[in-house]
Amino acid sequence: MPGPIQSLSRAAAILRLLAGGERRLGLSEVATSLDLAKGTAHGILRTLQQEGFVEQDPETGKYQLGAELLRLGQSYLDVHELRARALVWADDLARASGETVYLGVLHQRGVLIVHHVFRPDDTRQVLEVGSMHPLHSTALGKVLLAYDPVARGELGEGPLEAHTPRTLTDLGDIDAECALIRERGWADAIEETWEGVASIGALIQDRRRNPVGAVCISGAVERVCEDGFVRPQLVASVRSAARAISRDLGAGRF
Amino acid sequence: MPGPIQSLSRAAAILRLLAGGERRLGLSEVATSLDLAKGTAHGILRTLQQEGFVEQDPETGKYQLGAELLRLGQSYLDVHELRARALVWADDLARASGETVYLGVLHQRGVLIVHHVFRPDDTRQVLEVGSMHPLHSTALGKVLLAYDPVARGELGEGPLEAHTPRTLTDLGDIDAECALIRERGWADAIEETWEGVASIGALIQDRRRNPVGAVCISGAVERVCEDGFVRPQLVASVRSAARAISRDLGAGRF
DNA sequence: CTACCCGTGCGACATTGTCGACCGCCCTTC
């Protein structure tokens, strides 16, 4: 594989840097953070700015992400085949289970939420489309981990954060859990990321049986669980939805 | 202004091209569309791919936008100051008016929706955050047009599309409408973009009185209007929300 | 079976991005 284009990689690094820091960053901060000459960083930022990927506060001169990214992110969703086919099934699943439904795909070292159906007749919720969830402590993540060797491999590269006392942080435990998930065909995560929240997830695969994403329901542990285990009826609903989406992906195509 | 970075501009053009076409595009299509050598386009696409901005269908080899764009777009929303401060006011406005609320900012030659509150107790709706609305035929757009000379200037560069019979397509008419909007402090658009839909919008400005965005309500013309005019009480609600957000922007700061 | 088209790798060339020093500004500090 021939070398990547230097200026592009650097521009991507700048965008990620701006996305990471909560506040706006100045030119010098960007340059020193990435070990770039100020002039170089400025050239890249100027180009990113006039393309709309970056905006500059006219008063302070500091930089932040630009609106074009939002527009392109929306376009990504528009052409996302998995998401398009899953929309109706996700709605059905939310209605049948009475819980929040997430649809996620593997991205970098986490799960990127590409669709989110609010829990029916619930209080106000924030849309989480576009945000990342951890791999090792959510039902979505563990499903993908169990079926995607690449994701499992990359998991060993960094330490695992313990979000709650129930989070699995030992790689051996996770491998055992993944084996169980593959055996029974679904994953759960009970208070492993957020206290009081349990989720049930199942795999979505394309017509070649490749894992392409996962669907889950997530809700208060009192509703989702019973005697310490997730309710079988909810598991059946999630698996049925995952199968339906997989079938849908396999069938139609232009 | 020294020249922009060529490879970056080309990469941005490729991303926009991929965002525009509904379907996935092949390497050759990209190269010919942008008058690039195949090798050049391939190098850029390969870099964009390993940065996550572009994904490649492993079967057909065709390219589409990547998940990283969705993540960065979400990050854009997270740091968006106007949006953050407007969230609660938008909720209030939706509750008070009973209609859908949009929050938009100027972007390129349209209005980019950065926040969207569903109409209370309504049927299923699709979230429009990240999508673009026209400048000359929506309340949001006309407000921004009336107060932003740059936007007005760029409007004259291209033809104006008539979405309905009521769309204003003559620049003179639009200037007159803008003068009226400035005079009374709010804008409306009654079936100018979609049949049966009317909207009322007002300007949001920062502490320097610069226009930074607009807020509007949008709903069925039968509810929003009365005897062919928008209902004064709704106008008052929208203007009040816009003032509140503007005040909020002017006051606090980190 | 052949002919075409596509995505991909390679290497020479010179265009292009990079680097470091310099400028002017604003805010702080003495």
Add this chain to the structure above:
DNA sequence: GAAGGGCGGTCGACAATGTCGCACGGGTAG
């Protein structure tokens, strides 16, 4: 009020870098 430091922005020389055209291999369609 003057001096200092930090900021964003600019400029020009150098060579590293991206670009280009071509050739390869696999897939598909006719």
